[in-house]
Amino acid sequence: MSEMFAKVALLGVGLIGSSMAHAMRRAGLAGHIAGYSHRIETVDLARTVGFADSLYTDAAACVKDADLVVLCTPVGTFKALAEEIAPVLKPGAILSDAGSVKGAVIRDVGPFVPEGVHFIPAHPIAGTEQSGPTAGFAELFDGRWCILTPPEETDPQAVAKLKAFWEALGSNVEVMDAHRHDLVLAITSHVPHLIAYNIVGTADDLENVTEGEVIKYSAGGFRDFTRIAASDPTMWRDIFLNNKEAVLEVLGRFGEDLSALQRAIRWGDGETLYNLFARTRAIRRSIIDAGQDTASPNFGRGEKK
Numbered sequence: 001m002s003e004m005f006a007k008v009a010l011l012g013v014g015l016i017g018s019s020m021a022h023a024m025r026r027a028g029l030a031g032h033i034a035g036y037s038h039r040i041e042t043v044d045l046a047r048t049v050g051f052a053d054s055l056y057t058d059a060a061a062c063v064k065d066a067d068l069v070v071l072c073t074p075v076g077t078f079k080a081l082a083e084e085i086a087p088v089l090k091p092g093a094i095l096s097d098a099g100s101v102k103g104a105v106i107r108d109v110g111p112f113v114p115e116g117v118h119f120i121p122a123h124p125i126a127g128t129e130q131s132g133p134t135a136g137f138a139e140l141f142d143g144r145w146c147i148l149t150p151p152e153e154t155d156p157q158a159v160a161k162l163k164a165f166w167e168a169l170g171s172n173v174e175v176m177d178a179h180r181h182d183l184v185l186a187i188t189s190h191v192p193h194l195i196a197y198n199i200v201g202t203a204d205d206l207e208n209v210t211e212g213e214v215i216k217y218s219a220g221g222f223r224d225f226t227r228i229a230a231s232d233p234t235m236w237r238d239i240f241l242n243n244k245e246a247v248l249e250v251l252g253r254f255g256e257d258l259s260a261l262q263r264a265i266r267w268g269d270g271e272t273l274y275n276l277f278a279r280t281r282a283i284r285r286s287i288i289d290a291g292q293d294t295a296s297p298n299f300g301r302g303e304k305k
């Protein structure tokens with residue numbers, strides 16, 4: 001693969017920023033990779049790992065002359081960063097991000113984008129519960145979706161270039177409306193994380209009652225929840241504060257469905273329980289059949305269809 005951008009600036013060098021850098025290097029996509037973090041300790045750590053050509057604690061210095069700028073910090077930081085870098089963005093550059101919500105990014109970053117800069121929000125649907133510059137790896141985006149949510153007036157050539165970039169990082173790319181993205185991700189990612197945070201918190205509160213046995217005997221299902229609930233607190237706080245409407249809508253439906261299950265258990269309605277569990281088992285199997293569960297510990301070990 002040949003160079004697509006002479007200089008790429010990654011604002012944020014945690015799991016996503018560092019994985020992008022590793023994947024760009026693997027494919028030879030950038031002439032120069034510049035990285036930024038507000039903390040000198042993070043910059044020092046990133047330097048030790050060695051995935052960037054230059055590193056800064058000053059965002060404006062990092063983006064100078066960059067042809068592609070990607071915001072890879074928690075979404076709550078985007079507005080202040082956009083305001084800071086706007087005056088030095090290179091005309092013709094693409095300004096993108098990796099944030100897990102999209103409507104709020106358009107709201108917060110859009111007003112600062114200078115004339116002549118192409119603003120194309122993006123979201124790689126790939127991650128782990130790890131964070132920081134040592135967490136990244138080149139294969140993170142392989143075979144995963146990346147969703148682009150360009151505002152309507154965006155130059156199609158710039159969208160095509162960013163699409164080709166994410167494909168070269170290993171992703172399958174879809175273009176979607178930001179509002180739809182936020183609703184889809186609320187049910188597939190955001191509410192599942194909230195459920196994990198909640199169940200692990202409840203279990204921890206129950207430790208007094210169970211004399212430490214919840215954690216001691218945690219295996220299987222509960223262990224999977226603890227992995228998800230170990231995800232970065234700042235990142236997830238910002239996601240819930242910035243996808244409020246869609247998350248509350250999905251939680252409303254979730255609460256109603258949970259009440260229906262509660263009622264079925266109370267009244268011994270086995271048919272309702274069985275029918276739901278059979279339906280959800282079929283969904284799991286369709287995900288396995290589509291080869292989309294590369295994150296599963298059972299992936300490639302012949303999980304039963």
Ligand SMILES: NC(=O)c1ccc[n+]([C@@H]2O[C@H](COP(=O)([O-])OP(=O)(O)OC[C@H]3O[C@@H](n4cnc5c(N)ncnc54)[C@H](O)[C@@H]3O)[C@@H](O)[C@H]2O)c1
Nearest residue numbers: 012013014015016037038072073075099100127128131132
């Ligand atoms: N982790 C995932 O699974 C995942 C997946 C897809 C998208 N995302 C999105 O990508 C972005 C980065 O996530 P990550 O997992 O790489 O996080 P991370 O915690 O691993 O890295 C965040 C980076 O942002 C910097 N940062 C933190 N607070 C800052 C602040 N106040 N000002 C400036 N810089 C700051 C940190 O120094 C670090 O370099 C987030 O917007 C997140 O929603 C995450």
Ligand SMILES: O=C(O)C(=O)C[C@]1(C(=O)O)C=C[C@@H](O)C=C1
Nearest residue numbers: 100124125126127128129189295
């Ligand atoms: O696999 C995980 O650990 C993740 O949480 C990754 C995950 C997800 O929910 O799928 C988390 C947040 C992102 O915005 C995208 C991907």
